[in-house]
Amino acid sequence: MKTATALKVEGVARRFGATRILNGVDLSVASGERHAVIGPNGAGKSTLFNVIGGALRPDAGKVWLEGADVTGRSAHRLARAGLGRSFQTTRVFSRLTVFENLRCAVWCGVAAARKGSRVLEPLSKCALWWRHSREVDERARRVLVDLDLEHAAFVLAGALEYGAQRRLDLGIALASGARTLLLDEPTAGMNRDEAARVLAWLRGASVGKTLLVIEHDMDAVFALADRVSVLVQGRVIATGTPAEIRADERVREAYLGVPLGKEAP
Numbered sequence: 001m002k003t004a005t006a007l008k009v010e011g012v013a014r015r016f017g018a019t020r021i022l023n024g025v026d027l028s029v030a031s032g033e034r035h036a037v038i039g040p041n042g043a044g045k046s047t048l049f050n051v052i053g054g055a056l057r058p059d060a061g062k063v064w065l066e067g068a069d070v071t072g073r074s075a076h077r078l079a080r081a082g083l084g085r086s087f088q089t090t091r092v093f094s095r096l097t098v099f100e101n102l103r104c105a106v107w108c109g110v111a112a113a114r115k116g117s118r119v120l121e122p123l124s125k126c127a128l129w130w131r132h133s134r135e136v137d138e139r140a141r142r143v144l145v146d147l148d149l150e151h152a153a154f155v156l157a158g159a160l161e162y163g164a165q166r167r168l169d170l171g172i173a174l175a176s177g178a179r180t181l182l183l184d185e186p187t188a189g190m191n192r193d194e195a196a197r198v199l200a201w202l203r204g205a206s207v208g209k210t211l212l213v214i215e216h217d218m219d220a221v222f223a224l225a226d227r228v229s230v231l232v233q234g235r236v237i238a239t240g241t242p243a244e245i246r247a248d249e250r251v252r253e254a255y256l257g258v259p260l261g262k263e264a265p
């Protein structure tokens with residue numbers, strides 16, 4: 001069922017040992033919205049993504065994806081339901097080439113989008129491959145060009161320099177065709193020019209998709225996001241448009257009086 005809300009998080013709590021990391025997080029992301037999560041180091045942003053993305057079970061609370069309760073579902077079942085993600089630390093198949101990485105991502109999206117893909121018989125897999133292999137190549141090539149990685153198509157992903165690996169990681173998340181994407185600090189470690197270029201690409205490539213993005217660079221947040229949620233000590237203390245968040249006193253306090261736009265990375 002299609003709903004106006006792509007992703008909803010209600011009362012999500014999670015502790016590690018005796019330490020409470022998430023203390024009842026509420027978050028709602030509309031279909032097609034670009035929503036940023038900001039907050040100080042250690043606030044629980046990546047932990048929240050791990051709960052939403054199926055890597056961690058919450059101790060309490062619910063996660064809804066396109067109207068379905070997906071709390072505690074595994075990452076691969078979530079991928080089949082249309083959720084993709086990229087990580088704070090780059091995860092690519094280092095022994096495959098850049099192009100092979102992207103083809104895998106596109107192919108997984110094609111296979112997952114097909115009804116009954118869960119138990120694809122070898123024969124129907126072959127038929128599917130035959131029918132779609134050109135399209136898969138073409139889509140992978142487009143992402144390659146968009147990411148400015150054409151020259152490195154046949155380089156092993158593990159041999160790429162850091163910024164290029166981050167771009168590839170992001171490309172894999174987008175190439176998979178997921179409708180909702182969790183992106184954990186997509187521009188981490190990039191220089192300003194590179195980050196600006198990648199964000200410009202991301203804006204175009206994500207049209208029609210729902211994005212939940214953790215980002216430390218405030219210029220990037222304000223340029224990319226329709227709405228922003230601020231996570232502090234495992235709780236969302238404010239949600240609003242970038243302008244509303246910029247003007248919010250509680251947010252300024254949470255950043256210890258540092259003016260927004262000047263946070264340490």
Ligand SMILES: Nc1ncnc2c1ncn2[C@@H]1O[C@H](COP(=O)(O)OP(=O)(O)OP(=O)(O)O)[C@@H](O)[C@H]1O
Binds near residue numbers: 016039043048088
């Ligand atoms: N698997 C784990 N086991 C124990 N503690 C953990 C685990 N994962 C995260 N933590 C702790 O939970 C807290 C929140 O971590 P998290 O990575 O979610 O923060 P974050 O908001 O993403 O921070 P950053 O901005 O530095 O990426 C930290 O104190 C971290 O040490």
Ligand SMILES: [Mg+2]
Binds near residue numbers: 045047088
């Ligand atoms: Mg993090």
